[in-house]
Amino acid sequence: MTQAAPGNTDIANLGMSNGSGSEPSRLKFSGSDRFIRELRKRVDAYFERTGRSKRDCPQMYFKTATILAWFATSYLLLLFFATSWWTVVPLAVVLGLSIAAIGFNIQHDGGHRAYSNHQWVNKIMALTLDLMGGSSYMWDWKHNSIHHTYPNIDGQDDDINLGFLGRLAPQQRRLGFHRYQGIYLWLLYGFIAIKWHLIDDFYQLFRGRIGAHKIPRPKGKDLAIFIAGKVVFFSIAFGIPMLLHPWWAVLLVYGLAAFVSGVVLSVVFQLAHCVGEADFPVPIAAEGGGERMQTDWAIHQVQTTVDFARGNRVLCWFVGGLNFQIEHHLFHKICHIHYPALSKLVEEACHEFGVRYAAQKSLFSAIASHFHWLVRMGQPNVIANDLPAA
Numbered sequence: 001m002t003q004a005a006p007g008n009t010d011i012a013n014l015g016m017s018n019g020s021g022s023e024p025s026r027l028k029f030s031g032s033d034r035f036i037r038e039l040r041k042r043v044d045a046y047f048e049r050t051g052r053s054k055r056d057c058p059q060m061y062f063k064t065a066t067i068l069a070w071f072a073t074s075y076l077l078l079l080f081f082a083t084s085w086w087t088v089v090p091l092a093v094v095l096g097l098s099i100a101a102i103g104f105n106i107q108h109d110g111g112h113r114a115y116s117n118h119q120w121v122n123k124i125m126a127l128t129l130d131l132m133g134g135s136s137y138m139w140d141w142k143h144n145s146i147h148h149t150y151p152n153i154d155g156q157d158d159d160i161n162l163g164f165l166g167r168l169a170p171q172q173r174r175l176g177f178h179r180y181q182g183i184y185l186w187l188l189y190g191f192i193a194i195k196w197h198l199i200d201d202f203y204q205l206f207r208g209r210i211g212a213h214k215i216p217r218p219k220g221k222d223l224a225i226f227i228a229g230k231v232v233f234f235s236i237a238f239g240i241p242m243l244l245h246p247w248w249a250v251l252l253v254y255g256l257a258a259f260v261s262g263v264v265l266s267v268v269f270q271l272a273h274c275v276g277e278a279d280f281p282v283p284i285a286a287e288g289g290g291e292r293m294q295t296d297w298a299i300h301q302v303q304t305t306v307d308f309a310r311g312n313r314v315l316c317w318f319v320g321g322l323n324f325q326i327e328h329h330l331f332h333k334i335c336h337i338h339y340p341a342l343s344k345l346v347e348e349a350c351h352e353f354g355v356r357y358a359a360q361k362s363l364f365s366a367i368a369s370h371f372h373w374l375v376r377m378g379q380p381n382v383i384a385n386d387l388p389a390a
């Protein structure tokens, strides 16, 4: 039995091509969906029992106001009050962290429609990404539809594709200098946000593609939001500050804040997927043509994702529950503040159904695991660990 990904309806419209212009096909999952059906039943029972709401949680509105105030304060202090390097540098770092916090908490929940039952509220929260320099339209395709359907599948999941710069999956080609990627990639992560702001969105819009996936170009209202978002971002990041400060100082502050947010955002996502504890499954030939995965969609999400530092409440607050990324992948339309409670139900069900549930004890062990994975992938003797039998 083959099945489409149940969690992502957008993917039904998503063309996939090998880049050579061949006919689009869609990769499907297979196997029993008993695990996710049972898990959804238990999660629904939890919400009924506790009387909590899956979305529109008062804590989220408070958290949103706190983070936006954090962002506005550091931005305004930089704009009007910081005059020496020893005030500018720490404030730019603090601004970068606030941008990451907006991404993890506000934009991510809004973009997943996990913030509110009202779609206009989700939309407004998702638009905070446009304010921060990324396009919420492109993100919806890249993250919501592609990454969340096909995590850790090489050739499908654009989040594990660094091009020639790094090898994150065993199926990817190794180049000689990847031997050093355990060191240099941490630095390159910092430039991801800058590349995203200045190149990626425009390039993907121009090509109508994200990696191997064709995407519809934004039209009408979506295109207007794309353009308006870029105008607002460039005004906030460069235009307004340049009225008050020298251009080189504005560029340096932008570079530092974007670098900090890029490192933090990238590393948190990498810790959940690009570690030795996560699988990198490959599709197999399906009867009747095309390809299929060997597991059900939900089991694939668990096996390709790893939680970390589940007891660290401060970290959990800052990263918007993304240290509970297994729960996020299974229930991405539920507000992240519920993930710690849901993780107990998910872990229990995984044990019962014989699905491996992986969690790193601490942030440090998760970072160490990502480092070891990068080193391992950079070695010449590592071959694909999950290739199907010929």
Ligand SMILES: [Zn+2]
Pocket (backbone or CB within 6 Å): 108, 112, 143, 148, 328, 332
């Ligand atoms: Zn997500």
